[in-house]
Amino acid sequence: MSSSRARQNKKASTPAESQNVRRSIAIASARQRQFEVMRPTAMDFFSDMDDQGSTMAMDVDDVDPIEAFGEGISESKLAGADFFNSFQDDFDDTDIN
């Protein structure tokens, strides 16, 4: 951090140098923010390993409103339940024989 602060305090004398300074400030700030984000991870490294979550991205399907209400939902209220499914033929071979 001290090196980035040293870069912040140096005065720029030309437009190119000004641009370089601004870029350095931006990168230094980003490093600062990133390191601040990283700190909890560093601490977690020494905590209970069982608490480590999966490295997989959270599956949005995990938020399932059906299960949230315990009893479940009847088939007639499922999505797309209005499709036609009333066929006379139920594939009973004994009808043919």
Next chain:
Amino acid sequence: MEPVQALVANIQGLSSSGDIPHLHALLKQAQESLYAESTRLLPVLDQLDPAKHSLGYLYILEACSSGSISKEQASALVLPIARFINSCAAEQIRLQPDKFISVCKRFKDQVMLLEAPLRGVAPMLTAIRKIQASSEHLTSLHPEFLLLCLLSKSYKAGYSILDEDIFEVDQPRDLFLYCYYGGMICIGQKRFRKALELLHNVVTSPMTVVNAIAVEAYKKHILVSLIHNWNFSTSLPKYTSSVAQRNLKNFSQPYIELANCYVSGKIVDLEALVDKYREKYENDNNLGLVKQVISSMYKRNIQRLTQTYLTLSLQDIANSVQLNSAKEAEMHVLRMIEDGEIFATINQKDGMVRFLEDPEQYKTCHMIEHIDSSIQRIMALSRKLTAIDENISTDPLFMSKTGRERQRFDFDDFDGVPQKFII
């Protein structure tokens, strides 16, 4: 009706001169007035040729058939719509695909209202061929066509579109219904392997909420798997959505129990379970398939005997699989030999069955051609998959989403060792 007559004159004139873009613009402007006159438009169609004036005919037909109609009105419309579908110019109706699909769907409703689904089978197949961009394109009319085939028991006609590989889908619901109805068509033709493939597609298709079509497909998938493979695995592939993984079994408990009981191989237990859930299977319209499951258990048990015995008497087979007589056992064994499910010979003199090895040596010309065509097909699919992957990778929507989810700075932007480390 004066504006309508003027429109008819424009349709006739501009269609003849080939100025279809101008005609299309006029028809869009006249849309509201057509709907206003919808009840009196039917006679106007007599002034037009569906083959030459397809676009104009489509607009008027769509206005005629809008709104709810009675059985008598349906009866009057079915023939003009069928004629239009058969003779219309594909290049003209593709300028307004949503209207064409709308007219065809109403046509399906009308033949169902008239309880004559068979009248809709051929025109609907023609409609699909005219609106499809290619044979790889699944339209909204595919499931409508399969529905009519199921209602009219025209399984052969329905099967004609099921062999095509689909790579382009308009609406997800179309795919669900296409695969579900297609699976039923294949069940009707006893093409159980293809039925399993289609029902599997429904069950494993991406979904964010539990889909009723997937639930029904899963039930049939269980039954067809027992009939064809003589077993069923409750575990779904990894690529199945988590919603389906968690919920489908909850809606299919009587079928899961049937599958678990099937494994035991005891006919008596299976029949008792079917009696227990008979009403449920009947309400789901699956009792016929459940009866096929029971019949398949005899075949399963006979097939298992081939793994243990080289020869067995028909009476022993009957006793082992709980058939009533040696004659019944003979019927089952004969049928299984004809279907290629077992390899055996029956000596009718002494009532002995000799079980044989599979004679297939995999070195006939037919088998080599079969393997070669399978390899060619897999190579074509691989090329297709690569092309799809490239298209998705360069899709602006995909790139913007993955760009947002990525961190702004890569790992290389940071120092290798943190300057400050706090425990």
